[in-house]
Amino acid sequence: MDIIQAVILAIIEGITEFLPISSTGHLIIGSSWMGIERQDFTKLFEVAIQLGAILAVVVLYWRRFFDRNxxxxxIKLIIAVIPALIVGYLFADRIDQLLESPVTVGATLLLGGIVLLFVDNWFKQPVVREEQQLDIFKALRIGFWQCIAMIPGVSRSAATIIGGMQQKLTRSFAAEFSFFLAVPTMVAATGYKLLKAWKTTPEIxxxxxxxxxxxxxxxxxxxxAMIAIRTFITYLQKHGFRMFGYYRILVGIVILIMVWKGMLV
Incomplete structure (x- = not known):
């Protein structure tokens, strides 16, 4: 991997991490397009640069993250992240295999896009508008929704936001809680990946x-990511998920065609 390829992947990560369009899926496609998807360092890099995206959340919401009161x-964040930690640990090898499958990414992008076309109509009467109204059990249920995102192409952001809306959160608050939940989730995932790399291939x-x-x-x-988060919240409040649904469907179809034509393996 050279510096230009690294910057391209980092831009993809920053744009897509907090949008409901699957950062993992886009990174897989980006690295495949550049021909570096099989490199051990590429796989590590795609996980490790999530730390940069995480820092964007912490900086933007620092007052709420570092409030001792x-x-x-x-507690809610810790409880919400537990399901993903357990599932990720138990099925780490299987998840790594799925990460190498453009077919899985294309199919889940397509199916997830169809879901996003209708999700705004499914949850029309939210009542949870701020963190004080979110109880522990709702947070835990959102955590279970996050586990679905371990399938590449699903999108952690999409899964947790939809999970939040299913628990009666407003769109904007569901998105914010999804951002908060990303911090412990990504720290754990990145730490695990770095530790595994240090034990198996320290030269990397x-x-x-x-x-x-x-x-x-x-x-x-x-x-x-700083730019993407601010833009996404504003857009989501005004327009909802439909445009993201159309985008996912289009990208999913293109990926499946590219696989069929032998352009992605």
């Missing part, structure tokens, strides 16, 4: 070129 907020993490790419990738992902 909001113990219940942290000690190579100066790779370290430079990780620094650049996280910096680019951070800046782009």
């Amino acid at each position: 909001r113990l219940n907020f942290y 993490l000690t190579d100066r070129h790779n370290l430079l790419l990780l620094v650049v990738g996280n910096a680019v992902a951070f800046v782009v």
Whole structure:
């Protein structure tokens, strides 16, 4: 992987991580298009640059993240992340296999897009508008929804936002809670991946070129994610999910055609 490829993947990560269009799916397609999808470092890089995107959430919502008087907020996040930690640990190898399948990505993007066309009509009467109204059991249910996103192409953001709306959260608050939940989830996923790489292929993490790419990738992902989060919240409040649904359907069809034509393997 060279510096330009790293920047391209970081831009993809920053744009797609918090949108309901699957960052993992787009990264798989991006790396496949550039011919670097099979490299061990690419697989690590695609996970590690999530830290940059996470930092964007922490910076944008720092007052709410570092409020010592909001113990219940942290408890809800911890409870909500538990299902993903358990499922991720138990099925890590199977998930890694799915991450290498463009067919899975194309199919789930397509099916998820169809769902997004109708989701605004399914949940029309939200009553939970702020964190104080979100109880522990609702947070846990949203955490179970997050587990669906371990299938590449589903989108962690889409799964948790829809899960939040199913629990009567408003669209904007469901999106915000999805952002908050991303922090412990991605920290755990990235930490696990880095630890695994250190044990199995430590030379990847000690190579100066790779370290430079990780620094650049996280910096680019951070800046782009800052812009994407603000834009997404504003758009979601005004327009809902339909446009994202059309986009997913289009991209899913294109990916499946490319696989059929042998352009993606």
